[in-house]
Amino acid sequence: MTLPPVLRLVVRNFRASIDPITLLVMFGQPAFLIVILGTMFSQLIPSVGASGSYIAYLVPGIIASQMITGAILAGRIFWLDRRWSMVEQIFSGPFRRSEYLAALLLTTLLFALVGVGLMALVALPLAGLPRLSGVELLVILGTIALGATFFGGLLVALGARIRSANLYFTIQSLLQYFIVFLSTVYYPVTAKTPTILKVVVYLNPLTYAANTVRDAFTNSFGPSDLTAGAVLAGLALITFTLAALSFRRLDFGPVQ
Amino acid sequence: MIVRADKLGFAYRPDRFAVRRLSFELYRGEVFGLLGRNGAGKTTTVRLLTTLLPPTEGGGTLFGKELRACGRAERARIGVVLQSESLDFVSVEENLRLYAFLWGVGRETAKARAEEMLELFELGPMRKRKPWGLSGGERRRFQVARELMHDMELLFLDEPTVGLDALTRSRVLDYLAARARQGLSIVFTTHILHEADRLCQRIGVMHEGHLLTVGAPSEIKRTYSSARTVEVEFQRALTTPEQEELRLLFTRRGEGLGTVERRGDLFVVRSRNPEELIAEVVRWAHANGAGLQRIALSESTLEDAFVQLVSRPVDTPLLPAGEGP
Numbered sequence: 321m322t323l324p325p326v327l328r329l330v331v332r333n334f335r336a337s338i339d340p341i342t343l344l345v346m347f348g349q350p351a352f353l354i355v356i357l358g359t360m361f362s363q364l365i366p367s368v369g370a371s372g373s374y375i376a377y378l379v380p381g382i383i384a385s386q387m388i389t390g391a392i393l394a395g396r397i398f399w400l401d402r403r404w405s406m407v408e409q410i411f412s413g414p415f416r417r418s419e420y421l422a423a424l425l426l427t428t429l430l431f432a433l434v435g436v437g438l439m440a441l442v443a444l445p446l447a448g449l450p451r452l453s454g455v456e457l458l459v460i461l462g463t464i465a466l467g468a469t470f471f472g473g474l475l476v477a478l479g480a481r482i483r484s485a486n487l488y489f490t491i492q493s494l495l496q497y498f499i500v501f502l503s504t505v506y507y508p509v510t511a512k513t514p515t516i517l518k519v520v521v522y523l524n525p526l527t528y529a530a531n532t533v534r535d536a537f538t539n540s541f542g543p544s545d546l547t548a549g550a551v552l553a554g555l556a557l558i559t560f561t562l563a564a565l566s567f568r569r570l571d572f573g574p575v576q
Numbered sequence: 577m578i579v580r581a582d583k584l585g586f587a588y589r590p591d592r593f594a595v596r597r598l599s600f601e602l603y604r605g606e607v608f609g610l611l612g613r614n615g616a617g618k619t620t621t622v623r624l625l626t627t628l629l630p631p632t633e634g635g636g637t638l639f640g641k642e643l644r645a646c647g648r649a650e651r652a653r654i655g656v657v658l659q660s661e662s663l664d665f666v667s668v669e670e671n672l673r674l675y676a677f678l679w680g681v682g683r684e685t686a687k688a689r690a691e692e693m694l695e696l697f698e699l700g701p702m703r704k705r706k707p708w709g710l711s712g713g714e715r716r717r718f719q720v721a722r723e724l725m726h727d728m729e730l731l732f733l734d735e736p737t738v739g740l741d742a743l744t745r746s747r748v749l750d751y752l753a754a755r756a757r758q759g760l761s762i763v764f765t766t767h768i769l770h771e772a773d774r775l776c777q778r779i780g781v782m783h784e785g786h787l788l789t790v791g792a793p794s795e796i797k798r799t800y801s802s803a804r805t806v807e808v809e810f811q812r813a814l815t816t817p818e819q820e821e822l823r824l825l826f827t828r829r830g831e832g833l834g835t836v837e838r839r840g841d842l843f844v845v846r847s848r849n850p851e852e853l854i855a856e857v858v859r860w861a862h863a864n865g866a867g868l869q870r871i872a873l874s875e876s877t878l879e880d881a882f883v884q885l886v887s888r889p890v891d892t893p894l895l896p897a898g899e900g901p
Contacts, residue, residue: 409658574660
């Protein structure tokens with residue numbers, strides 16, 4: 321039996337484009353942060369809001385940030401496919417461009433979900449098992465899926481426009497650092513946070529994703545989480561559309 | 577008819593055409609060569625015909641369907657060896673199998689075909705190596721082999737033999753010719769003109785985005801090759817007045833090409849009508865008692881014709897191939 325084109329492309333993405341070292345770095349880094357930051361800062365910070373301990377605050381944030389990990393891997397696959405002409409090769413084969421994009425985004429989601437699972441496993445001995453209802457679990461996965469689509473779409477749209485590997489990976493790294501550190505992944509926004517930082521943090525989609533996942537972990541969903549979901553869905557739609565549009569007129573010329 | 581291009585064109589910007597008013601047809605089992613200098617528009621033509629780029633003027637059909645309406649179903653019937661290197665980050669063997677998987681080829685078929693391709697393209701010893709670690713020629717062989725992992729009715733080969741040694745090139749060309757005899761249609765772009773001469777039933781010469789002419793290699797050579805070379809050697813040394821007389825004859829019969837050349841006792845002249853020139857030389861030698869030691873006529877080459885074609889301004893009217901001067 322032949323798999324549908326999108327699934328064949330997803331399988332190919334997993335088999336061909338990701339090497340073990342990259343996976344180790346991409347998933348190892350946040351796992352390392354859970355262990356080190358969680359252990360060291362928990363000694364300094366007695367409690368953080370409704371989460372209680374710092375590690376209980378940190379883990380949902382790191383789990384939410386897996387949407388970035390997935391998106392970065394998808395952006396990397398797309399960039400390498402452009403660099404090694406596999407985009408051109410695949411587009412001249414029995415695939416629609418929309419299927420290639422869908423496969424990239426599905427790969428993003430799968431990587432993000434693998435990341436979520438791995439982070440949960442790493443956090444388990446340190447932070448314990450959260451009591452999640454089925455709805456809360458679905459909301460967590462849905463939030464991460466929307467966030468991964470947003471960041472994946474953004475990186476693919478950028479990758480389609482940029483012709484230099486240096487520029488692409490520099491922008492990607494900068495985006496990653498700004499998005500992760502200017503969010504509520506590692507620390508909360510409090511009354512003492514400078515206004516300018518508050519504004520920036522609340523303009524960051526990862527903040528909404530991290531807050532929603534955190535609310536699910538503390539069983540405290542509220543209207544703000546619905547708003548966050550709607551904002552993430554809207555942003556995901558925008559970047560997905562941008563990525564789709566960039567594919568329509570993709571330049572197959574050399575990239576370096 | 578497999579492919580029809582009808583005044584097909586593509587412009588990257590309104591004032592910058594890469595391909596303009598391209599018209600030709602390709603039939604089942606035919607090998608069609610696209611020749612042209614760098615930047616002539618060959619790769620853009622391949623991209624248009626493989627539906628990677630939408631035409632900005634004119635149109636055409638692929639398997640009878642309008643190019644603009646072609647999609648996955650038509651692309652599933654074609655294979656493309658790109659000019660640029662394309663590869664996945666796995667071993668050579670895994671690349672072959674993965675590519676077959678992408679095309680929906682069954683596991684057992686893919687396994688058998690991978691073995692066949694590894695042997696045919698002499699990639700067996702490097703099956704476990706990553707393709708980017710191979711030499712340029714090996715990578716090219718790998719790329720052609722990979723494309724042949726799936727079934728197709730039409731194969732586009734964009735400069736497939738670049739970097740291949742003579743023996744490998746010959747084997748690849750033989751294999752492609754055999755596949756064409758089995759019904760595979762091939763569009764083949766190359767800079768290496770004698771390859772096109774050997775493999776293609778018809779050739780299109782492109783220059784600055786325009787298709788200058790289409791025809792069989794022999795027709796193109798006959799029509800556009802400016803001249804053939806005649807070499808004449810006499811049994812005795814010619815006197816100075818005889819040499820001058822002969823030079824005048826050559827110049828006249830060489831149609832003012834100015835290519836009369838003398839290498840020791842050997843006279844070399846290029847002529848558009850070499851048969852007439854030879855007859856004149858024989859008459860002259862007989863009349864002057866200068867016996868002929870040797871007289872030889874070389875065949876015109878596709879390279880001659882190509883140089884003539886691409887050296888003239890694009891808007892110069894051309895005769896259809898086969899209707900030579």
